[in-house]
Amino acid sequence: MTYLLISLPFLAIAAVAAWAARPRERTAFRRRAIATAVAAAVLLVLTAVFDSLIVGTGIVAYDDVHRSGWAIGLAPVEDFLYPLAGVLLLPAVWNLSARAGRRPAAEVDG
DSSP: OOHHHHHHHHHHHHHHHHHHTOOSSHHHHHHHHHHHHHHHHHHHHHHHHHHHHHHHTTSSOOOGGGSOSOEETTEEGGGGHHHHHHHHHHHHHHHHHHHHHTSOHHHHHO
């Protein structure tokens, strides 16, 4: 099994959660999309820099048999899926938990 196949289910779960927690109002959706894109860009740049340092210094080594072969710097592309999943999942969990906290007592009790 490759690192990419291990990472894809996490990204899929995060994408589904982000879709379920998306704002229904168009303006709020646009603001959330812009904030997510900015956060993702920052995290991906940081991942490229620090993963390249970690791999370059030999702290972490990847078995070439399980890698896709693609890399950004010294970091395999599979390493970039986890920060992307995180940037999708964290706001989704936050939003879904906030929605659950706003439900009337009759809905929560069932």
